[in-house]
Every structure is written in C-alpha cells, then in structure tokens.
Amino acid sequence: MAEAHQAVAFQFTITREGIDLQLSHEALRQVYLSGLRSWKKRVVRLKNNVITGVYPASPSSWLFVVIAILATMYTRSDPSMGLFFFLSLPLSFSVCLVQCQTVVSAVLFSTLLWLSLIFTMKLCLKQLLSYHHWMFEQHGNLSNTTKVWVMLVRIFSGRQPQLYSYQGSLPNLPVPTIKDTIKRYLESVRPLMSDSEFKRMTTLAKEFEDSLGSRLQWYLKLKALWASNYVSDWWEEYIYLRGRGPIMVNSNYYGMDFLYVTPTPIQAARAGNTLHAILMYRRKLNKEEIKPWLLRSSIPCCSYQFERMFHSCRIPGVIAGTPTHTVYSVVHWQDSEYVAVYHRGRYFRLWLYQAGRMLSPREIEHQIQRILDDPSPPAPGEEKLAALTAGDRIPWAQARKEFFSSGVNKRSLDCIEKAAFFVSLDEEEQGMMGDDPEASLDRYAKSLLHGKCYDRWFDKSFSVVLYKNGKTGLNAEHSWADAPIVSHMWEYVLATDSFRLGYNEEGHCKGDVNPSLPCPQRLTWDISVECQERVRRSLAVACALADDIDFHVFPFRDFGKGNIKKIRMSPDAFIQAALQLAYYRERGIFCLTYEASMTRLFREGRTETVRSCTSESCAFIKALEHGKVSKRRLFRTASEKHQLLYRLAMTGAGIDRHLFCLYVVSQYLGVESPFLKKVLSEPWRLSTSQTPFQQAELFDFVNHPDFIICGGGFGPVADDGYGVSYAIVGEKLMCFHISSKHSCPQTDSHRFGTQLRKALLDLLQLMSGDQPEESRSEQNHGPKPQSKKEL
Missing domain, CATH: 3.30.559.10 (Chloramphenicol acetyltransferase-like domain)
Incomplete structure (x- = not known):
C-alpha cells in the first residue's frame, strides 16, 4: 500500500553487492515538517513566557527605558546616582573605548531599572488584587474607595493581557482564623441539629479551638507562606487522586450538545468539525490567545487549570509497602498530534496533522469514515478493556503494572494515555427526540456519564462522544480542573462547529480531501485470559454502579x-x-x-x-x-x-477547605480530632x-x-x-x-x-x-x- 511506504523513512537490504539503501523523500519531508512545527511551537512558547514574565509591562518598553536613559547622557546628568561608574568598572580592564563603556553601563542600568519597575508594578497589582470589599458592594452603587481601586487596577493591569499574564500578580489564598471558621461552621449546622446535638458539637468545637486547632493552624500558615495555594495540591491528591472507588459517576462529569439542534445527522461529518474546532481551541491555548476571565471586566481570575487540558491522563500506581492503597498522578505531556479513537470494540490512532499542518474538517471526516467502515473485529479482550478505568482503582493499578508494563500492550496503552484526548464513536442515537423528549434526555445524560462502562477512557482529561445520529457530548475527568474550564472549551467548540465551520447542503464538512492520507492505525493488544478476568470484574462493578443511577x-x-x-x-x-x-x-x-x-x-x-x-x-x-x-x-x-x-x-473566607486542610495536617501529625472527624463525615x-455560561458573545x-x-x-x-x-x-x-x-x-x-x-x-x-x-x-x-x- 502507498500509505505503508510513506510511513517508512528509509529501507535497506544487505545483498552480495553490498547494502541497498532506499530513501523515501516524502517520509523524510513529513519528518522535517513535523519537526519544524514542533520548533515553531517551542519558539511561540518561549515568546509567550517572556511576554507573560514582564507583564504588565511589554518587552518593547525595555527599549523605551534604554533610549530615555541614553538621552540623559547628552544632558550631562546622572540618573543612576553614581551607579554608572560602578557598572563601568568591570569594563575598564578591556580595550573598549570610554564612550562604549558608558553606553554599555547605561544599557545595564536601564535593564536593571526596567526589571525593578516590572517587579514594583507586579507587587502593586498583587496588593491591589488582595482588596475584595468591592464584592460586598451593590453592583452599580460602588463606594468612592472602590471606584479609585478599579481605576488603579486598570492602570497597573496593562493592555492586551494573554491567558497567563496575571498569574504572577494574583494574591495567595489567605488562611482564615480558627475562630471565624468554627463560628461560621456552627452557624451553618444549627438548623440541621437538635438542641442536644448542637450543644455537643459546640463543646467539641470549643475543645478543638482551645487545644489542637492552634497547633494545626500554625502548620497551615507556614504552608501558605511557602506554597502558591495552601489548599489546591492537597485537594487534588486526597479528594480526587487517592480515591479507591470508581471515578466513573463518582467523580467524572459530562457536558451536552445543543438542546434543540443537531447541525448534521452524519456522524463522521460532526466528528470532523468537532475535532477540528477542538484543535483550533488548542492552538489558541498554546499561543495564549484566549482572554483571561475578568470579573466585572477588570478583576482577573487564575488560569492555571487550562495547562493540563490536552494530552493529560491519570496514571494509577500502588504505594510501596501498602498494597491496599493507591495513589494517582495526573501526567501531562508537552504535545500530541493524534487522538485515540474507540469504535465497536477497536482502538485506533488517528493523526490530526500532516506535513506540519492541521487536517481540515473534511479530511478528519474522511478519516473517521474509514474507521466507521473498517470491518475488522476486536482482538480477544480488547472490546471491554476500558472497563478497567471504570471500576475500582486498586485492581486497575495492579492490572496496569502486571499486564501493561511491557510489550505491545504498553505501546498501545501509551498511545491512548499520550493522545491529545479520547474520542468514542458511539453506535447509539441520543438527544432530545421521539414521543417522550424528557425520557430521551435522561438516557442521553446517562450515556454521557457512563455509557456502556467500557466505551469511554475515563482516565483521560476528557473524552468526546459522537453518536450515530450526529449528536455529540463529552465526559471529563475531574482531578486536573473544574467544570468551568472544560465548559469554556466546549462553548467555543459548539459555536465554531455551527457558526464558523458549518456544513454543505448534504451535511458533510466543507472542503476537499487529500487522497494520500494514511489510514488510521489499529492498536494491537495481547490480552491474556487472566487480564480478561480482571476486566470482567471491573466491568461488573462499573455496571452495578451505572445501573443504580x-x-x-x-x-x-x-x-x-x-x-x-x-x-x-x-x-x-x-x-x-x-x-x-x-x-x-x-x-x-x-x-x-x-x-x-x-x-x-x-x-x-x-x-x-x-x-x-x-x-x-x-x-x-x-x-x-x-x-x-x-x-x-x-x-x-x-x-x-x-x-x-x-x-x-x-x-477566601469559606470554611470547608480550611477544615479539610486542618484535617490533613492532623493526619500527618498522627493526632485524632473528634471535631474534625465529625465535620468531615457529614x-x-x-x-x-x-x-x-462564559462566552455569550459566541x-x-x-x-x-x-x-x-x-x-x-x-x-x-x-x-x-x-x-x-x-x-x-x-x-x-x-x-x-x-x-x-x-x-x-x-x-x-x-x-x-x-x-x-x-x-x-x-x-x-x-x-x-x-x-x-x-x-x-x-x-x-x-x-x-x-x-x-x-x-
């Protein structure tokens, strides 16, 4: 096949006459263009890091400061207050002219001054963003103090911020006082408890505040001084990653398609536009062209959760010496040019780039249709393999280590885990339809949340589900980010699919197809009988959970x-x-x-x-x-x-994350708190x-x-x-x-x-x-x- 030859860069055979070397120029061209794209992305990433690092100033402002300082040389004034002389001392031993030494000293001083101004502006902006009284004032009836504050925030915020421009200026999450947290907690549970229960809880809270609480609080304050956020890493680890039960239903969540409209009834065509729109969003994300979320058009919000949206996956592992416990990590790879696709029990690798360019929607539709038309049956044990990610976590961690640590299984598993995201081509029809539209929406929700328990890879950052009738949706893993982050991407994808890309009169994607595209690659597996039994057990656990919802x-x-x-x-x-x-x-x-x-x-x-x-x-x-x-x-x-x-x-004055972190510290110290134990068991x-709904303008x-x-x-x-x-x-x-x-x-x-x-x-x-x-x-x-x- 032509596709197979293009996939090989060179071939050689050893004969009696010597080595016969055959080069594939097209394959080498593909390698060159792919590498060129990778280097372009590195340059863009480096440029964005520089722009973000000096924000709210701009790199061009350095030149302005240098010119301004050099201009003072002609007025015979010394804005450095003698610093020029000390900066020129290391240059005095060289053969440089005196005038050259002065210019170099002026440039060095200008750079130091510029960096000092940037640091001062960041510090001022950070202090300004620590002011939150504006939130407690009625919108449209702000105090004079808040009006002045808003003006200062806009002045120090610079212009045209990129996605991560504000990260270095955001304040750290404050640690509430023990007294305030306990007071608000008791106030929150008062309507839920009888007088005797509330009296007992009040006693426990008082004992905790007077004894263990201050000790635990000291550790939290120490962490708050050292860490960027005293909650987030423990929240990710203990609430999400250390869970032993299934993440399907219990942790993962879903997002739906348009309620009343299906842009096209052709499954492959909807896949073409959807996947292309996701790639467009990823390109904007890589270039940091997505605008940071600003409350009331002025107050920036943190954007760090966007970093692991693509080519990320939860990786299970067993803690050494404790076989009954598992710990998970979210692994993020720098880039991936393909997606993993599931259809009728088979797994495919679908490349979304060729010669360094993104495939068009019509080309992706063509590739998806090839998968839909592929008549090959799944390999033994392949069809329900993803049930391992839907069941309990300990069996999945053990099975991964035992059956997927080497050979063809490891290569195929790596392909899925390192993919940009996961795609499931579902054979069902879903959405609001039929004589009972509400019942159809209920089925649609259950399908997106858990499917058949083996047709979604629940460990991937998100899985796109495309149904037979053109409906779509997604299932998202929760540990790496919260729903607003995925929702932001999904809004862009749906709007781009319908209002920007569109379809032709027959319902297919617009554009032409490159006939030289290689076929999607089938992933191969060698699933042993013992591994298939592990899959069956995980599937039984997952199905019992799904049927109960x-x-x-x-x-x-x-x-x-x-x-x-x-x-x-x-x-x-x-x-x-x-x-x-x-x-x-x-x-x-x-x-x-x-x-x-x-x-x-x-x-x-x-x-x-x-x-x-x-x-x-x-x-x-x-x-x-x-x-x-x-x-x-x-x-x-x-x-x-x-x-x-x-x-x-x-x-930052909530109570539950503070109480959660106090409990984590108590567990590290090996001390028991009846108060914290009661609170976290409710x-x-x-x-x-x-x-x-974040992008109404779309x-x-x-x-x-x-x-x-x-x-x-x-x-x-x-x-x-x-x-x-x-x-x-x-x-x-x-x-x-x-x-x-x-x-x-x-x-x-x-x-x-x-x-x-x-x-x-x-x-x-x-x-x-x-x-x-x-x-x-x-x-x-x-x-x-x-x-x-x-x-």
Whole structure:
C-alpha cells in the first residue's frame, strides 16, 4: 500500500553487492515538517513566557527605558546616582573605548531599572488584587474607595493581557482564623441539629479551638507562606487522586450538545468539525490567545487549570509497602498530534496533522469514515478493556503494572494515555427526540456519564462522544480542573462547529480531501485470559454502579433569569431557595447542602463550598409552607445571606477547605480530632453546582434562538442524596440535571424534578405580588416536618 511506504523513512537490504539503501523523500519531508512545527511551537512558547514574565509591562518598553536613559547622557546628568561608574568598572580592564563603556553601563542600568519597575508594578497589582470589599458592594452603587481601586487596577493591569499574564500578580489564598471558621461552621449546622446535638458539637468545637486547632493552624500558615495555594495540591491528591472507588459517576462529569439542534445527522461529518474546532481551541491555548476571565471586566481570575487540558491522563500506581492503597498522578505531556479513537470494540490512532499542518474538517471526516467502515473485529479482550478505568482503582493499578508494563500492550496503552484526548464513536442515537423528549434526555445524560462502562477512557482529561445520529457530548475527568474550564472549551467548540465551520447542503464538512492520507492505525493488544478476568470484574462493578443511577434532565421554559432580575433578586440565590423548598416538600426535613463556588481570584484557586441551607432559608421555607406572614421579607433575607456566603467563599473566607486542610495536617501529625472527624463525615445529601455560561458573545440567541447549550451534570455525592447541576441560559431558559440512586427508596430524580418545577413557580408568584403577603399557601406540598431528633 502507498500509505505503508510513506510511513517508512528509509529501507535497506544487505545483498552480495553490498547494502541497498532506499530513501523515501516524502517520509523524510513529513519528518522535517513535523519537526519544524514542533520548533515553531517551542519558539511561540518561549515568546509567550517572556511576554507573560514582564507583564504588565511589554518587552518593547525595555527599549523605551534604554533610549530615555541614553538621552540623559547628552544632558550631562546622572540618573543612576553614581551607579554608572560602578557598572563601568568591570569594563575598564578591556580595550573598549570610554564612550562604549558608558553606553554599555547605561544599557545595564536601564535593564536593571526596567526589571525593578516590572517587579514594583507586579507587587502593586498583587496588593491591589488582595482588596475584595468591592464584592460586598451593590453592583452599580460602588463606594468612592472602590471606584479609585478599579481605576488603579486598570492602570497597573496593562493592555492586551494573554491567558497567563496575571498569574504572577494574583494574591495567595489567605488562611482564615480558627475562630471565624468554627463560628461560621456552627452557624451553618444549627438548623440541621437538635438542641442536644448542637450543644455537643459546640463543646467539641470549643475543645478543638482551645487545644489542637492552634497547633494545626500554625502548620497551615507556614504552608501558605511557602506554597502558591495552601489548599489546591492537597485537594487534588486526597479528594480526587487517592480515591479507591470508581471515578466513573463518582467523580467524572459530562457536558451536552445543543438542546434543540443537531447541525448534521452524519456522524463522521460532526466528528470532523468537532475535532477540528477542538484543535483550533488548542492552538489558541498554546499561543495564549484566549482572554483571561475578568470579573466585572477588570478583576482577573487564575488560569492555571487550562495547562493540563490536552494530552493529560491519570496514571494509577500502588504505594510501596501498602498494597491496599493507591495513589494517582495526573501526567501531562508537552504535545500530541493524534487522538485515540474507540469504535465497536477497536482502538485506533488517528493523526490530526500532516506535513506540519492541521487536517481540515473534511479530511478528519474522511478519516473517521474509514474507521466507521473498517470491518475488522476486536482482538480477544480488547472490546471491554476500558472497563478497567471504570471500576475500582486498586485492581486497575495492579492490572496496569502486571499486564501493561511491557510489550505491545504498553505501546498501545501509551498511545491512548499520550493522545491529545479520547474520542468514542458511539453506535447509539441520543438527544432530545421521539414521543417522550424528557425520557430521551435522561438516557442521553446517562450515556454521557457512563455509557456502556467500557466505551469511554475515563482516565483521560476528557473524552468526546459522537453518536450515530450526529449528536455529540463529552465526559471529563475531574482531578486536573473544574467544570468551568472544560465548559469554556466546549462553548467555543459548539459555536465554531455551527457558526464558523458549518456544513454543505448534504451535511458533510466543507472542503476537499487529500487522497494520500494514511489510514488510521489499529492498536494491537495481547490480552491474556487472566487480564480478561480482571476486566470482567471491573466491568461488573462499573455496571452495578451505572445501573443504580437515576437521572432526570429537563429544560425549564416558564421563565428565566430575566424574570428573576425584575424582582431584584440573584438568580443563583433564587434557584438555591427553590432547591431547598423542593427538598423540604419531598422529605419534610432540611439537609446539609453543597454549592460549588470558585476561588480563582487567588493563584491556583479551585473551589470552595457555599453551605446553602441556612437558618434564614429554613425560616423562610417554614413560613411559606405554614402560612406565616412576612414571607417576602424572609425570602429576601435568605437571599442576602446566601449572597454573603457566596462572596465570602469567593474571597477566601469559606470554611470547608480550611477544615479539610486542618484535617490533613492532623493526619500527618498522627493526632485524632473528634471535631474534625465529625465535620468531615457529614454527608452532602444535596450537592449542587451551576454550569456558567462564559462566552455569550459566541452565540446569537436573537437570530438563532434554537442553538441553546443544555449544560451538563454529575452523579450524586451521597447514596441517599441528589446531585443537581443547573445552567442559566439566556434570559428565558434554565436547564436542570438531577441525579440520584435507585437503591435509595427515599430519593427519586423525577419526583424531585416535579417538586423543583413547582417550587420555582411558587417562588416567582410570591415575589411578583400576585397574591397577598399574608395569605396562606393554598396547599401544603409534601409531608410535615419531622421531629428534631429525626433532623
């Protein structure tokens, strides 16, 4: 085959006449162009490092300082205050002319001055960004101090920042005081405990604060002085990487396609545009052309999580001497020009570059179609191999070491793990379709979250799933970054696919195909019978977990954030109150509620917890359900309290990451704390998260109202709880993703969804003034509250 010959750079044979050497000029050309592309990327990376390193100044500003200092030589003044003389001393022993020595001294002084100015500007910007009182002021009604602060931030921020320009100027995450953390913790659990339970917890907290707490706090403060972020590395290691259970469902999450639109029904064509758009995003990422996320158009957020988006993978390993424990690391490679593709039990390597250039969408479609048309069967044990990444982590770590450490299995595994990302060509049809669109969305969510448990490589940073009917989606691994990072990429991909690349009239990608493209390469495996048995066990664990997941996804079209803003309330606080009301109506009790907030105002910041169930929200819900007066006032009080907690979490004054790090230190010291042990054992029966819509400028909802992204979701955190993800899309639509477990008789995702719809409508009706403030609810939705003992 021509493709096979082009894949070999040279051939030689030994004959009686000598060595017959045959060179393939095309192959050598490919090697040259590929190497040239690699060097170009290194140069771009070096240039970006220089630009980022001197920001908020620019490299050209050095020349301005040099010229300004040299100009003073003609005025016979010495701006260096005698430093010129000392800098010229090492040059006095050379044969350089005196004038040359002076110029060199001036350039050296200018460079030192320039670097000092850069350091001063970075330090000033870092101090400015440590000011967070602006977040507690009403938007549009800022104090004079904050207005001056905003002006100074803009002055010291420079112009045209790149993605990582602000990294060196972001402040470090502060360590809250033990007193404040304990006070806020006790306040958060008060509505969830009986008097006796709260008294006991208060005693434990007081003992901890007076004894062990100060000792643990000292170690945390020491780490905060030394590390960029005192939380993030421990959070990644202990919350994600050291987990022993399956990351499928329990950790990984998913993102959906457009809700109402499928740009093309051709699977290969959708793959062509999608993969090409992802490569375009990666190119922008490598060149740091992605704009940093700025709150209120001025305040930068940390961008470090973008660094491991591509060609990254979780690598399992067994800790020496402790065979029952596993530790994982996220390994990131510098570059990869291919993706790993799964289809009908086979694995392929698909090169996305040729001769140093990116393949066009039409060429990628052609290559994908080749995979779809390949009739070869999977090798023994190959079809369900990825189940190892879906099951428990200890068996996967042991199997990887035993069966994939050498030979053909290691080469094929390396190919998957070092790929830019993973692609799954699914044989099913998914999306909103059929006579029961909501049921089809539920199936769509479950498919993206776990699939068949062996058709996604769950350890990859993210896997793109492409369905037979042209629908798409992704499954993302959680340890390397949080959902907003992946969401940012996915928004760009969907918008580029539909509004920039597009399709021809037949639904195929635009452009022509290079007929000399080599076929995608089948990965080969030698899976032993023993290894196949390990795969079967992991698959059984994963399937049991997947079958237990109950999902309900629904778009809420009755109103959106536009209506909520009209009643002068925060959309997020409004939805959180509706979630509390829905849970209370269903269970008759309140529960510990987790809402994810970001701490990216600080360097290497990730997330913090907002404890949405407060005494104020409980008081409002009880008043609403039992017909008491002042319901609107109580609702606004609860909303204001929620916004306060959210702002405290964003500004480093949250409590849960602080308590978590105190617990980690106690484990390192080998001491037990009854207080910390109790705190970290409390279940989050309602775990919630908002999927932010970050690039609204990419979508034209006026001319294209059907191109709406449905957001994404995750599995339940507690066996007897709910996982709720929601996306506020535009002004008139909200999408909800609710998960729970069939094995728990107290939970039902569809039942909770019904209660949530009703709660949203009731809250808007209450605040819109359609009924008197003092009127009693027409009916009590749900069981009566249980006793304090049951709380």
